[in-house]
Amino acid sequence: MARALILAGLAGALALALALLAGGCRGSSDSAVTLQVFGDAQELVAYRELIAAYERKTGENASLIEVPDRDAHVQKLTTAFAGGSPPDVFLVNYRNFAPFAARGALDAAGPRLRRSLELNRADFYPQPLEAFAFDGTLQCLPQNVSSLVVYYNRNLFRQAGLRDPEPGWTYDEFRAAARRLTEPARGEGEIRRYGVGIEPELVRLAPFVWSAGGDIVDDPDDPGRFTIDTPEGREGLLAFLDLQGGDRLAPFEQEIEAKALDERFLDGELGMFLSSRREVPTFRSIEDFEWDVAPFPRLREPASVLHSDAYCVARGDRAEQGWRFVEFAAGPEGQRILARSGRIVPSLKSVARSRDFLAPGRPPRSSEVFLHAIPTIRRLPVASTWPEIEEAADLAIKRAYYTELTVEEALARLERETAPLLRRARDARP
Amino acid sequence: MRRRQATATLVSAAFLFPLVFLLVGALRAPGLPPPTGLEVLTPSPDTGGFGRAFALTDLGRQLVNSAVIAVLAVPLTVLVASWAGFAATRLGRWGRRAVIGGSLVALLVPLSALWVPRFVLFSQLSLVDTYVPLVAPALMATSPLYVLLFYWSYSRLPPDLIDAARLEGLGPLAIWRRVAAPLVRPTTFAVGVLAFVFHWSNFIDPLLYLNDPSLYTAPLGLRQLKDLGPTDFPVLMAAALVVTLPAVLAFAAVQRRFLSETRAAGWLGR
Numbered sequence: 062m063a064r065a066l067i068l069a070g071l072a073g074a075l076a077l078a079l080a081l082l083a084g085g086c087r088g089s090s091d092s093a094v095t096l097q098v099f100g101d102a103q104e105l106v107a108y109r110e111l112i113a114a115y116e117r118k119t120g121e122n123a124s125l126i127e128v129p130d131r132d133a134h135v136q137k138l139t140t141a142f143a144g145g146s147p148p149d150v151f152l153v154n155y156r157n158f159a160p161f162a163a164r165g166a167l168d169a170a171g172p173r174l175r176r177s178l179e180l181n182r183a184d185f186y187p188q189p190l191e192a193f194a195f196d197g198t199l200q201c202l203p204q205n206v207s208s209l210v211v212y213y214n215r216n217l218f219r220q221a222g223l224r225d226p227e228p229g230w231t232y233d234e235f236r237a238a239a240r241r242l243t244e245p246a247r248g249e250g251e252i253r254r255y256g257v258g259i260e261p262e263l264v265r266l267a268p269f270v271w272s273a274g275g276d277i278v279d280d281p282d283d284p285g286r287f288t289i290d291t292p293e294g295r296e297g298l299l300a301f302l303d304l305q306g307g308d309r310l311a312p313f314e315q316e317i318e319a320k321a322l323d324e325r326f327l328d329g330e331l332g333m334f335l336s337s338r339r340e341v342p343t344f345r346s347i348e349d350f351e352w353d354v355a356p357f358p359r360l361r362e363p364a365s366v367l368h369s370d371a372y373c374v375a376r377g378d379r380a381e382q383g384w385r386f387v388e389f390a391a392g393p394e395g396q397r398i399l400a401r402s403g404r405i406v407p408s409l410k411s412v413a414r415s416r417d418f419l420a421p422g423r424p425p426r427s428s429e430v431f432l433h434a435i436p437t438i439r440r441l442p443v444a445s446t447w448p449e450i451e452e453a454a455d456l457a458i459k460r461a462y463y464t465e466l467t468v469e470e471a472l473a474r475l476e477r478e479t480a481p482l483l484r485r486a487r488d489a490r491p
Numbered sequence: 492m493r494r495r496q497a498t499a500t501l502v503s504a505a506f507l508f509p510l511v512f513l514l515v516g517a518l519r520a521p522g523l524p525p526p527t528g529l530e531v532l533t534p535s536p537d538t539g540g541f542g543r544a545f546a547l548t549d550l551g552r553q554l555v556n557s558a559v560i561a562v563l564a565v566p567l568t569v570l571v572a573s574w575a576g577f578a579a580t581r582l583g584r585w586g587r588r589a590v591i592g593g594s595l596v597a598l599l600v601p602l603s604a605l606w607v608p609r610f611v612l613f614s615q616l617s618l619v620d621t622y623v624p625l626v627a628p629a630l631m632a633t634s635p636l637y638v639l640l641f642y643w644s645y646s647r648l649p650p651d652l653i654d655a656a657r658l659e660g661l662g663p664l665a666i667w668r669r670v671a672a673p674l675v676r677p678t679t680f681a682v683g684v685l686a687f688v689f690h691w692s693n694f695i696d697p698l699l700y701l702n703d704p705s706l707y708t709a710p711l712g713l714r715q716l717k718d719l720g721p722t723d724f725p726v727l728m729a730a731a732l733v734v735t736l737p738a739v740l741a742f743a744a745v746q747r748r749f750l751s752e753t754r755a756a757g758w759l760g761r
Binding site for chain 2: 095097101102124125126127128129130133136137140141143144145146148
């Protein structure tokens, strides 16, 4: 027994030593530029195509680091940066890049874009460029410029005697449509059809508040406090909460846990679903009914919220190599590859107006809704503690949406839990 | 006796329930809405979830990768923990107290506190994207708990036995191999199973250290499947069942040895 254990252990140690040797010899792949992304299977296919196209065009090696989900992506990035061995390039949302920028971990894209012979700042939509600025400098180069829109089931609209939403439709029209689309349960265990589905999160609530004339925070460039408690802010908040609490036009928490909103829409059990461009690749698999997208309905003024990811380059010796990849990936060729997958609204104006994005003949037939929304898009603040702030805010909003907290209680909780985090972000500013 | 059996059955049932839930979930047809209540039996068993799990991720390769790591790390862990535990019993009073106290303190250190320093170390050694960082903890017995388990087992052996062996002219390694280790086999098997479960289900280290998808292990593949919609939960359950099975089999294989050895080894009943 003990002899067997020694032998097995020594074999393990020997294998480890060999692995060490093998590890030491891995230098050959070190020259490959690395891109870390997360996403579902379809998105990853598009990124693999991007990597292959880059290698074909430049003759340089590139490798994709595929991470299962957003949390794992951030965890891996944080450890890799702290350990001094980050990926050369990574994709990140504008709501999450500030902690990296605040630590000086990024090679700023602004000066490189100015010097670039491949790209021109004026060719990009300005909204995502502003969102990826930290302390006045562009940090990462935007890949997309998505916003919150209304996905709707055209068959259910017709059955309910509703016409397709008009470009400037109002919140009242949206709500009336949701009421017409909501169908009460017919029997025990029957899945009820709901008129609308929306995730109870700050990023979803924001356009309601803005459209009502309110603001989320006092200063988006240097947030000091939440300002949803103004009369306009409350109007937007109530319009959002009423979808669930008032007429029960949207599924309740347990119902969403049993079947997610996107699944309900896919199965024709949800009339309207508010989300960003990310649903398009999956929804293109729908064969049983027609669907399209409509703009976010306005309460007083048109508004929507920016959803945008960008390629960030890690500061260090390999930044030049990383930037060369970004020039390709965020350039027309790279954006066309991603646009064809249906996943992104390109940040380059020329690609956004091209057939690669608008894809005539493929749903949604009103893809230009995403482009028309761009002038009315607003962004959430950029702050080093913003991911934590949003997490705390989401919890308060969720509890209010599911009627466990009153509006006053939710606003008080929001203030209480975000104040120290906002102070920390201000203190961390240089 | 009957009461003991009834209690044992109840306790076993409580631990068996998650496995039954896993099996029932895995045999549900993918694409069906999840059951609204607790489902004990699947109305029409379907194995489609298994096929989809292997199609959506490279689960076969990931299982092989996990097995390679377990094959390297588990014997090494058991060997080092056994040596360390035995060596600790041979120290003087103060030395023993320092080692055991140190192990207990090390046991209290949260693993997350070690992520960055360990990553820096392996990154400096250019060992990121290899299996070395995943197997290397075995050189330190993987966890102080395993060393302590061996220490407690060895310290229950009669000191006279070890002294007699030494008088016979045996060196420390020979005493460990020929006298001490055979008497703590139940602990050896127990530590082996615990180490196997640790390395087999390790998610965070492969996530942090592996970049090349062809090196990914089964827990990473499972996490990828977690993002599927609720109607595809049978796919996740099927993959979870496949990944859980080796751990269950490892325990089933060893527990018989463990129980029979416990009964046979008089030292532990002392």
